[in-house]
Amino acid sequence: MNEPIFLQSVFQERIWGGTKLSDLFGYAIPSEHTGECWAISAHPNGQSVVKDGPYQGMALGQLWASHPELFHSESPVFPLLIKLLDASDDLSVQVHPDDVYAGEHEQGELGKTECWYIVDAEPGASIIYGHEASSKEELARMIQDGQWDALLTRIPVKPGDFFYVPSGTIHALGRGIVVLETQQSSDTTYRVYDYDRRDKDGNLRELHLEKAIDVSTVPQAYEPIAYETQTREGITITSFVSNAFFTVEKWDVSGRAQLAARERYTLVSVIAGAGSLRIQGGEYTLRKGDHLILPAGFGSFELDGELTLITSHE
Structure with a gap:
């Protein structure tokens, strides 16, 4: 097939989402708390659909399974997930497992290594990228004691910046940032801290501290990126x-x-x-x-x- 395959995105509402996916890209978003555009996705939690052409209306996962000649891949599942994220408020501080841990603890789900291209950032915007703990014991203690300012490493960002976020990296997008995220096709996130926010029913959002500490890279390793x-x-x-x-x-x-x-x-x-x-x-x-x-x-x-x-x- 010698023609491009255009895809229809799936939108996900989030407590930290906003309207920038509409403001910047003209998308018809479902609400004023739209946090994620799953732009190229075959993940069961939100699949892109082919817009037009001979495969019009087909979900990407179905296309992957029924037309392997379009991909020439050895992966049993579509391995990547491309998102646009509107962080109109701070995202939870979180960490993702690698393939081995996710396979054992998350019903065979892939791990989640990802990367961010900063599309838009308000003045003063920043991300959390990494931590200052030198051991798992110190990490657990600082989390238990709520020593967030001492534990978490904060980095200012601007449009055009790029960050590689391997599994095991404690991280969070700060408010006022829009990113294009390239990641493994996984929806597994372990929350470390969520600013004591409550969901629409008034409940504190779930944390996953035991798993988060299990999978976190300690001490933090920073891989140099040479463009x-x-x-x-x-x-x-x-x-x-x-x-x-x-x-x-x-x-x-x-x-x-x-x-x-x-x-x-x-x-x-x-x-x-x-x-x-x-x-x-x-x-x-x-x-x-x-x-x-x-x-x-x-x-x-x-x-x-x-x-x-x-x-x-x-």
């Missing part, structure tokens, strides 16, 4: 991270750029601008907020316009 950038006619490609879970790049298109095919599929999210994608026999409009898959064997193609894309693949 690689290449510029050629019409495009600058920034390679953020490439590992066993995913490869994530930013494509800044200005004018006309020719790109070669990949053997496997590529996931594409348009986070700024507008333009077009051209292949032999077809042209497709690209707008901010579009999410699509370039299937395996897609062939060479041309991008034209003023566009910023975040792309990923296995």
Whole structure:
């Protein structure tokens, strides 16, 4: 199949969500507390659906299972999940398990290594990334004593920043931030601290301290990220991270750029601008907020316009 697969997103309401997914991307969101756009997802908790073309109306998980020739992957499940998150309030401080722990404790769910591209950030916005405890015992004690300011490492952020968040990293988005998140296809989160917030029924939200302490990396390990950038006619490609879970790049298109095919599929999210994608026999409009898959064997193609894309693949 030599045409892109455009997807319809799924929206998730969250206690910390807002309206920026509508304000910035023009999405029709379900409420004023919309926290997540599951843009490219085959996870059972929210599956993207093909917008048009020969597979119109098909859920991504069904497409993955019934048309493996579109992906050329050895993974038994669609391995990635692409989200846009609107943190209009602070997210809970949390940590995610790796594949082994999740497989044993979460009914075979994948672990959750993820990364964030900061799309938008209000002045003074920050994230929590890592902690200061030197042992599991100290981590448990500082959590028990509520020593959050001493325990948690806070980092200021601005639009265009990128953060790699391996499983085991204690983390949280702060208020006033919109991110594009590339992650393993998992919905397992262990909450460490939630600011004593209550849900719509007035109950304190559940924490998962035993599991969180189990899976947290102690002492905190910070992996250096060395970006690689290449510029050629019409495009600058920034390679953020490439590992066993995913490869994530930013494509800044200005004018006309020719790109070669990949053997496997590529996931594409348009986070700024507008333009077009051209292949032999077809042209497709690209707008901010579009999410699509370039299937395996897609062939060479041309991008034209003023566009910023975040792309990923296995």
